[in-house]
Amino acid sequence: MEHLTWQVGDVHITRVEERIHGVVRDTLVPGITDEHLAEHADWVSPFFSRSGRLLLSVHTFVVRDPERTIVVDTCAGSDPPRPLAGDSAFLERLDAAIVGGIDAVDTVLCTHLHFDHVGWNTRLVGGRRIPTFSNARYLFARVELEALGDGHASVREPSVDPILEAGLADLVETDHVLTPHVRLIPTPGHTPGHVSVEIESCAERATITGDVLHSPLQVALPDLTASAFDADPAAATGTRKRFLDARADDDRLLLGTHFPPPTAGYVRGAGRTRRFVPKVER
Numbered sequence: 001m002e003h004l005t006w007q008v009g010d011v012h013i014t015r016v017e018e019r020i021h022g023v024v025r026d027t028l029v030p031g032i033t034d035e036h037l038a039e040h041a042d043w044v045s046p047f048f049s050r051s052g053r054l055l056l057s058v059h060t061f062v063v064r065d066p067e068r069t070i071v072v073d074t075c076a077g078s079d080p081p082r083p084l085a086g087d088s089a090f091l092e093r094l095d096a097a098i099v100g101g102i103d104a105v106d107t108v109l110c111t112h113l114h115f116d117h118v119g120w121n122t123r124l125v126g127g128r129r130i131p132t133f134s135n136a137r138y139l140f141a142r143v144e145l146e147a148l149g150d151g152h153a154s155v156r157e158p159s160v161d162p163i164l165e166a167g168l169a170d171l172v173e174t175d176h177v178l179t180p181h182v183r184l185i186p187t188p189g190h191t192p193g194h195v196s197v198e199i200e201s202c203a204e205r206a207t208i209t210g211d212v213l214h215s216p217l218q219v220a221l222p223d224l225t226a227s228a229f230d231a232d233p234a235a236a237t238g239t240r241k242r243f244l245d246a247r248a249d250d251d252r253l254l255l256g257t258h259f260p261p262p263t264a265g266y267v268r269g270a271g272r273t274r275r276f277v278p279k280v281e282r
């Protein structure tokens, strides 16, 4: 499988896909209508199926700068059974896509602790769940982990606790600076400790969205939100509007955490004519 790649100054970014799912719109982002799709058909068609399902991509971004090899989000995994599950062929693709393979990953970052962002934090070996990236520090936002509390066992037990028990977790603030080129920004609402990732190098910039957006259509219609999955839908919507306003007509490349190819693009325009303008792979 060919991977989409982008260069942002000295930072190299690779998208490694686990799977693209055709999701019934109302289960994820209720309120998207056929009229919305018709009105924006000239630019949103790559992101919906012919029958109008929302194409939800589950993928990892590998961010390699001169200091670090960072895996941003670890997809859904294959075990325990989860919605949006993938399979172990993903790990083989990821291993092949990284210079030095999975063992060369020194940092794992989860934008938030939902099942489709933590799945390959661990893998099952001989009945035991072990960290997939054994040479990496795993960064979790402190507020995000605290919000998880003792609940959310289906995420915590397989995908978070083994990392904590192995001593590989670093609890960080939501504005944590990873390297001179890579830092976190707080984008709460979808979850309390949700973060996006800002990348800047040689006057070039990009942002990994996390789940601030689930579909490019929300660039034009930011009031549409993943209400069934948002911890605080109003906060998520407010965050999304500020996030898009800050990036309208600027030079920052938006890398959509759930956007199918072409995945990356720019926010252009204002109001209902605002849209996501894809950047073609170099």
Ligand SMILES: [Zn+2]
Pocket: 114, 116, 117, 211, 258
């Ligand atoms: Zn997600």
